[in-house]
Amino acid sequence: MICMLLDKEFDAVILANGQYPTHETPVRVLRRAKYLLCCDGAAVKHLGKGRVPDAVVGDLDSLPIEVKSVFADKLHHDPDQNSNDLTKAIMFCRKNGFKSVAIIGATGLREDHTIGNVALMVSYAQQGMEVVMVTDTGVLLPMLSSGVVQSFEGQQVSLFSFDTQTKLTTQNLKYPLTNATLDMWWQGTLNESLGNQFSLEFAPGPLVVYSLFEDCR
Amino acid sequence: MICMLLDKEFDAVILANGQYPTHETPVRVLRRAKYLLCCDGAAVKHLGKGRVPDAVVGDLDSLPIEVKSVFADKLHHDPDQNSNDLTKAIMFCRKNGFKSVAIIGATGLREDHTIGNVALMVSYAQQGMEVVMVTDTGVLLPMLSSGVVQSFEGQQVSLFSFDTQTKLTTQNLKYPLTNATLDMWWQGTLNESLGNQFSLEFAPGPLVVYSLFEDCR
Structure with a gap:
């Protein structure tokens, strides 16, 4: 299941605003993304890294003006204060019919974000999403x-x-x-x-x- | 409590084998350590970084021979397969009467280690140790x-x-x-x-x- 998930083509790939990936596996998943969403600040980290995102989702408050102008037609403002940007990106996927989603860059900086994001995957799975997290060291998979x-x-x-x-x-x-x-x-x-x-x-x-x-x- | 903990002098500081710290706060705690223990492989990362450790604890299998020779009089071999190197270091502290311990470098690489080590702090506290984890982004404190x-x-x-x-x-x-x-x-x-x-x-x-x-x- 896990190996297949990494070889398959995901409906969408989400780049979250944790540590930007360096391991070849998450980098490959990112590069091959059929549809690439960046969570808010992750768009800044991803600038100039090759694959242009198809959408940037979040409250967008932290995006510098010059970044906003680069991604002007791709910005999806979601000011909901009760969910984090990763959850907003997942909800965007759900709304747009992307069921199978790989999450990249959701761990590695703030430990509370790392722990919270790992657990949030379970909630996404419970909402019918097929999610997998690909980090710089391995793969995290929720099982219901x-x-x-x-x-x-x-x-x-x-x-x-x-x-x-x-x-x-x-x-x-x-x-x-x-x-x-x-x-x-x-x-x-x-x-x-x-x-x-x-x-x-x-x-x-x-x-x-x-x-x-x-x-x- | 947390702020005081960072200002105080810990009985010992443990450098674990996760991501080597870069933030000034864990680096300062490391530099000022009254007694510095390195978990096995962490000794390699710490080589040449200034403060020489007082002890290197673990199964020591992964230490290169040249590192072993540098730390020859500081090596404490603990082959127990049922506990990880961080726990071995804590047990070493307990045995040597170090009660108040700061843990550095126990997060940031493998997510399963990060999550496991955060939870292990609770076990250490339950054994009477006063532990705090200082990471590159913040402080983790177990409360019983x-x-x-x-x-x-x-x-x-x-x-x-x-x-x-x-x-x-x-x-x-x-x-x-x-x-x-x-x-x-x-x-x-x-x-x-x-x-x-x-x-x-x-x-x-x-x-x-x-x-x-x-x-x-």
Whole structure:
């Protein structure tokens, strides 16, 4: 599932305003984007990096005038103070029929944004979006129900549970879990795949699965 | 509490193997360390940066031979496969009577390490350690029971709850919470202090409080 997601063509790619990507995988996803949205300030970071965004979404307050003029026909003002720019970009995708979305640059600076954005992916999935986050070190995937995740032998994998009542059983991971709860965020971290896939059976969920890139070990 | 923690002299400072700090605040904490521990690979990143560590803790497998020879009298081999190097460093502090500890460089690369390390601080606090994490953007502080956090007006603050049963009431935050649960990780993020302190009343807890540096807004 994860590997396929990186090879496939997403309906849209969102560049968020966290750390600008340097790893070849998120950079490639960004470059190949069929439709590229920048969250507000991310448009500034992306200026002159090649692929021109198709839309810039956010409250646009922080965009310098010269950037606004460059992207004049691409600006989508959304002043909602109750959601962050990543969520605004996802809502823009939903409204425009883009279901499968890769999120780039949503981690790596403010730790509270990193943690919040990882969890927000679950909300997006619950609204019917197929989202995946591609970072400089790996891939984050929200799972609402039990399933199989594509992998490679030796791939480092971390599992995050949001409901301390969720019971989880794994297959094909080095440190198997059987009907386990993950009471603290670190309890599902630093596991390892034993082959080209592993399975997660859980209820009620949701989970987020982190899989490390091979060259980031 | 947070401001005081940054001004005070910690018993020890741990440099973990995440992103090496660049912000002046963690760099200053590192430079002024009374006792400096490096987690394994972090010793390599720290080589030639000025302050020589007093100890290097971890399984030491990943240290190049030339680094091992530089730090020969400072190496503390801990091969425990059931805890990560940050936890080994904390246990080293505990064993050596260092109670008040600042953690630097524990976030910013692998997102699963970032999330796991933030949560591990709670475990360290539960073992009687006074820990604080100083990152390139702010400060993370575990709280086991209700209390007051020093702040400044307009400081951005995020609250993370680990138990979905925890009820939380805030005073002096822009978006007040009253007997609220934080069911998803993003629900307590992006709040703002209204003055030089705010208070958090909660049970059973624990919480982690993130406070953004003034120059990282």
